[in-house]
Amino acid sequence: KQEVTQIPAALSVPEGENLVLNCSFTDSAIYNLQWFRQDPGKGLTSLLLIQSSQREQTSGRLNASLDKSSGRSTLYIAASQPGDSATYLCAVMTGSGYALNFGKGTSLLVTP
Amino acid sequence: EAGVAQSPRYKIIEKRQSVAFWCNPISGHATLYWYQQILGQGPKLLIQFQNNGVVDDSQLPKDRFSAERLKGVDSTLKIQPAKLEDSAVYLCASSSGGGSQPQHFGDGTRLSIL
Numbered sequence: 489k490q491e492v493t494q495i496p497a498a499l500s501v502p503e504g505e506n507l508v509l510n511c512s513f514t515d516s517a518i519y520n521l522q523w524f525r526q527d528p529g530k531g532l533t534s535l536l537l538i539q540s541s542q543r544e545q546t547s548g549r550l551n552a553s554l555d556k557s558s559g560r561s562t563l564y565i566a567a568s569q570p571g572d573s574a575t576y577l578c579a580v581m582t583g584s585g586y587a588l589n590f591g592k593g594t595s596l597l598v599t600p
Numbered sequence: 601e602a603g604v605a606q607s608p609r610y611k612i613i614e615k616r617q618s619v620a621f622w623c624n625p626i627s628g629h630a631t632l633y634w635y636q637q638i639l640g641q642g643p644k645l646l647i648q649f650q651n652n653g654v655v656d657d658s659q660l661p662k663d664r665f666s667a668e669r670l671k672g673v674d675s676t677l678k679i680q681p682a683k684l685e686d687s688a689v690y691l692c693a694s695s696s697g698g699g700s701q702p703q704h705f706g707d708g709t710r711l712s713i714l
Contacts, residue, residue, distance in 0.1 A: 492642070519699030531604075531691055532643070532705040539700060577642055585655040586699050587633065590642030 490515045490582050494591035501568055502599050509563040509594045511578030516556050519581040522588065523552050523563050526575045535576075536563070568598045602626065604706035606692050612712045618680035621709045625673070625694030631655075632669055633703065634677050635691040643691055649675060650697070679711075687713045 491514045501507055511521070520539050524532040536545045536552040538561070544553040551564040565572060575595045579588040605624040613619050625632050630651050635643035646665065648655040651672040660667070664683070669675040679686055689710050693703040 522702060524705075529710070531606075531707040532693075534702050534704070537702050579642070581699060583656075585648050585650075586631070586695070586697070586701075587645045587648055587656060588635075588643070588693075588703060590644070592640065592642050 490589040492589050492591040494578055494594050498595040500597040505568050506566050507568055509576050511561040511591055513559045513580045516559055521554050521561050522579050524577040570598050570600050572598050604692055604694050604704055606706035606709055608709055610710050613682055614714050615684055616681040620676055620678045621690050623675045623692030626704055629694035629696050631695040631697045632675050633693040637689040637691055682713050684713050
């Protein structure tokens, strides 16, 4: 059974700092890995999707890496802003039905 | 392109009552998912449809939960009777299918059981 773990559970940083969120998974037989953002009371917004054959994806100030063999992914956020405050969820797609297995998320607070 | 639509946004009911949620996926998306997100947890898959057929419902509490996707488009998720532990956000997602395609999520329905 696929288990997804995210560290840390919560993080508070001052504006402008670069930060790294970590995700690990137990079964390397994945199709892809997605990073989502969730604002309070809202659904999930997809940030980055890394296919199993890829090593990283970039979008603006966000960079996600994937090391499938070791079961790890990182989300790097450069020059953090208060608007980045949200919960960040990591999810891996596995199984014949392509369902997502999620971690519990990292709650990020960026202070002005 | 219009996103995944869900209604209602919020619902408050007493335990043992019934409730239903509705989802309209992105046009043309054959695959539809219902997830349950309990406070402080990541979403957990309840049921997955491919067109109007069920692909995976192994984590659906079938004694109280039911779901259907008639005509392979809209879907409804029902809980009857509700228990206190069903308090959660119910998220609907859709995908064009396959392991390379992302899932797109609606804003969810927040259910509170009193």
